[in-house]
Amino acid sequence: SQKIEQNSEALNIQEGKTATLTCNYTNYSPAYLQWYRQDPGRGPVFLLLIRENEKEKRKERLKVTFDTTLKQSLFHITASQPADSATYLCALDLGSSNTGKLIFGQGTTLQVKP
Amino acid sequence: DSGVTQTPKHLITATGQRVTLRCSPRSGDLSVYWYQQSLDQGLQFLIQYYNGEERAKGNILERFSAQQFPDLHSELNLSSLELGDSALYFCASSRPAGLALTSYNEQFFGPGTRLTVL
Numbered sequence: 001s002q003k004i005e006q007n008s009e010a011l012n013i014q015e016g017k018t019a020t021l022t023c024n025y026t027n028y029s030p031a032y033l034q035w036y037r038q039d040p041g042r043g044p045v046f047l048l049l050i051r052e053n054e055k056e057k058r059k060e061r062l063k064v065t066f067d068t069t070l071k072q073s074l075f076h077i078t079a080s081q082p083a084d085s086a087t088y089l090c091a092l093d094l095g096s097s098n099t100g101k102l103i104f105g106q107g108t109t110l111q112v113k114p
Numbered sequence: 115d116s117g118v119t120q121t122p123k124h125l126i127t128a129t130g131q132r133v134t135l136r137c138s139p140r141s142g143d144l145s146v147y148w149y150q151q152s153l154d155q156g157l158q159f160l161i162q163y164y165n166g167e168e169r170a171k172g173n174i175l176e177r178f179s180a181q182q183f184p185d186l187h188s189e190l191n192l193s194s195l196e197l198g199d200s201a202l203y204f205c206a207s208s209r210p211a212g213l214a215l216t217s218y219n220e221q222f223f224g225p226g227t228r229l230t231v232l
Contacts, residue, residue, distance in 0.1 A: 100219040106156040
C-alpha cells in the first residue's frame, strides 16, 4: 500500500542546534516533494519544494534533501530558534496532469527549547 | 496572511444537518483544493477544482460535494453530518503550472473552518 511516514514522536532540541526531520514514503513516485509548516489551529504554510532530479535545496536556515532511491527526504533547520517550534508536514506531489493534488504525511512536531 | 479566505471560522451543528463552507482563493489563482484535517487522519485531500471544473478527487464522501463558481470562489457542502465529520476543513489555492513565480505547485492555505458536529 502507499504510505508516507514522518516521525510521529515530537522532536525536542535545544536552541541553536540543528533539527533534522525525516519523511519516508513507499509505493509512490513523486515528481516533487514539498515541506510545510503548521502552527496549532492554523493552515499549513509552504516552506520548500524539491524536484525529483534535485538532491538538495536551501533557503536561509532551511535545507531539504531528496533521495528517490531511498524514497526519503530530510528537512534540516540550522541554528534553530524557539520560534521554529511547530508541526512540519511533508507532502508528495505526483505531478500528474497538472492536478496539483498533494499527499501529506502526518507531520512531526518540533519543540525548540531556549 | 496567505490571501486565501474561508468562512465561517467556526461552525457547530447537529448530526444529520447540512452545512456549507466557503473559500475565496488568492487573486489570480485558478486552482482550489479542499482538505480535511482530523487528529487521527492528518491532512486529507478531498477535491480540487480548476477554473470551475473538477480536476481531481480524493477520499471525499458521497455526502460531501463542492463546486467552484465563475468568480473562482468555492463552496464545500457537507450533508447528513455525522460525529466523525468533526474536523478542520482547509481550502488552498495555487497558480496553474507555468504561471507560478517560484515553484510548480506551492499551495496557499486559508485559516480553515473548524466544524464541530454534536
